[in-house]
Amino acid sequence: MLRTQLSACLSKSVSSLSPTASTLEDVASNHRGLARVVLKKGKAQILKDGNPMVYSGAVDRVKGRPAPKTGDVVLVSDGSEKPIGWGLYNSVSMFCVRLMQLEEEVRRDPSCTLNMEKLLEKRFSAAIDLRRSLGLPSSDTNAYRLINSEGDRLSGLIVDVFGEVAVIASSAAWVEKYRPQIESVVSKVAGVRHTWWRSSVDILKEEGLEVSHEKEQGQPPFTQKVKVVENGVYYLVSPEGQKTGFxxxxxxxxxxxxxxxxxxxxxxxxxxxxxxxxxxxxxxxxxxxxxxxxxxxxxxxxxxxxxxxxxxxxxxxxxxxxxxxxxxxxxxxxxxxxxxxxxxxxxxxxxxxxxxxxxxxxxxxxxxxxxxxxxxxxxxxxxxxxxxxxxxxxxxxxxxxxxxxxxxxxxxxxxxxxxxxxxxxxxxxxxxxxxxxxx
Structure with missing residues (x-):
């Protein structure tokens, strides 16, 4: 079972940025090299309420030497410089930061703080549990969405499972940066034997990335069609088709x-x-x-x-x-x-x-x-x-x-x-x- 595998991975994964304290205030003091994105006054509440997108217009200043690069982990602070969460930075996008964890979550469970590998494992495990509770996959349906971007708290990432194949759709710079870690976690999903990566080229341009099509990324063409069942009806799916293929x-x-x-x-x-x-x-x-x-x-x-x-x-x-x-x-x-x-x-x-x-x-x-x-x-x-x-x-x-x-x-x-x-x-x-x- 993937949950068991992920638990084992969580116990083994160690990051140099893993905090020794349970609050972001303490993390900030223990990792002085970590960049901080400070919001304008009055811009923090929508993020505290759960919206993961820090728009560039809401940012007052970015503190850090050297300045953070696209894909770097950063702290996000309110106007008084009190940390409200952490996320992944983008130097050119209108989405300056995609928040990954809030302060209250860090207090409840500090195990994933500032560690994207561990956070990915945790979010995937939660997503799998949710789909299982919904009866997916089942004997008459094995085509379903495993990760739905913001809905599963991984903004910019979509994963559709079609039988033995998982199609990973990327529309954020951080997703491209963490591609190996994402593919590794997806490959551990029960029943998945193959992964297929699809980059949203036009959207990623807005993220500041010039990403070529899959065939030019060293990924061989997915020439085989995948047989899936939905509501007892069988379909052949082409992972190179529209969207993720189905x-x-x-x-x-x-x-x-x-x-x-x-x-x-x-x-x-x-x-x-x-x-x-x-x-x-x-x-x-x-x-x-x-x-x-x-x-x-x-x-x-x-x-x-x-x-x-x-x-x-x-x-x-x-x-x-x-x-x-x-x-x-x-x-x-x-x-x-x-x-x-x-x-x-x-x-x-x-x-x-x-x-x-x-x-x-x-x-x-x-x-x-x-x-x-x-x-x-x-x-x-x-x-x-x-x-x-x-x-x-x-x-x-x-x-x-x-x-x-x-x-x-x-x-x-x-x-x-x-x-x-x-x-x-x-x-x-x-x-x-x-x-x-x-x-």
Whole structure:
């Protein structure tokens, strides 16, 4: 068991920075070479409440000789220079420090203070315990999220487990610095035999790092597809696909679609590799049509159909732009009983939110028109800016007006329970999933 292995690692790990005292005040006095980030007055409370991000605009001064470098451990102090926590420094990012531990935590358990290796082991152990309590992995689901960034108190790090493969997604400079330690801890997770590292190149540029793609980092291409099971349905996952290769965040929403699809005609728009489509077919759908603009996704969706020995006459996948597909369907007066619309991220930044609202409105207007009156539309947004703005529902109402339909909200949901969100950092919330009756 990983917990036993990690406990052994914790007892063996020794760091030159490990404190001999139980408060950060004492640590500061014992390690005078440690740099200190001093906040402006009035900027400490949000961090004490749990938000891990120290914005550069909240910093009054940085004390230390030599000055800290990106990835270095630093103390964070309030305006009176009283330490409130410690974290990892970034000299160029808008996130000057990502807090790892607060003063109160150090008092309760000083074993990990200023020691990232030990802290990683402790946070992973807690994450594993949480997933076990949620029943993950299980005999009918072995695809799940193990580490969800701020939700598991490791900001900038995501780890998705797909059977024997763990995909590690990095979007912070500290994650790149501690890559060997992270890979070592992940490799000890029960059942994991392979790890695959994915650096978010564009985000890391904002962190001050020029990181090449995986193939250029000495990591061989992951040519094999990984077989996973979710809700009893088998899928082939390509770790080099979109995001980490599979949208485990929609697992509970796919289960719902499966339960609603018996004897229904189902349309899955932006179907990717067939997650919702196969769930609907297994749930007894009369016929399922999946549409996606990516040929590689469509090919994998067809492979997944073969993998489950499903009736090919009851499912078809179409490579086409979903907007064009829906316009053509309207010309044919074609409608479906259940429609799923799960487009890619249309608002990657808050500054494009206005234009993204227009795109979401247009897509959903068409989706409502191809949903038979009295039918169901499950519509999604994976754009954090949209979800956090709470503009998605008003946008859907605008789409209903545009399409001449009325809608009723039956259910609002987000990502699965293995994607925890820290309420002190609401920017971690990104997925909105709304089930509508269209009339």
């Amino acid at each position: 949208y485990a965040d929609q697992r509970e929403n796919r289960r719902l679609i499966s339960s609603l699809s018996k004897d229904k005609r189902v349309l899955d728009l932006c179907c990717y590799t067939g997650g919702f489509s196969l769930g609907a077919l297994v749930g007894g759908a009369h016929h399922v049509t999946g549409v996606d603009s990516s040929m590689s996704a469509i090919e994998l969706a067809n492979e997944n159909t073969h993998l489950n020995n499903l009736d090919h006459e009851r499912i078809s996948f179409v490579k086409e732009d979903v907007t064009e597909f829906m316009k053509r369907a309207l010309l044919r007066n074609e409608e479906w009983d259940v429609v799923i619309l799960d487009p890619p991220k249309l608002a990657p930044r808050k500054k494009v939110l206005h234009s993204a609202c227009g795109m979401y409105r247009n897509l959903n207007s068409l989706a409502m028109q191809v949903t038979r009156r009295g039918g169901l539309l499950m519509t999604c947004s994976c754009s954090g800016a949209m979800t956090q703005s709470r503009l998605f529902l008003p946008t859907l109402q605008g789409a209903a007006s545009m399409s001449g339909r009325r809608i009723a909200v039956l259910r609002q949901a987000g990502a699965g329970c293995d994607h925890p969100i820290d309420p002190s950092y609401p920017k971690g919330e990104y997925l909105t999933n709304i089930l509508l009756r269209v009339s």
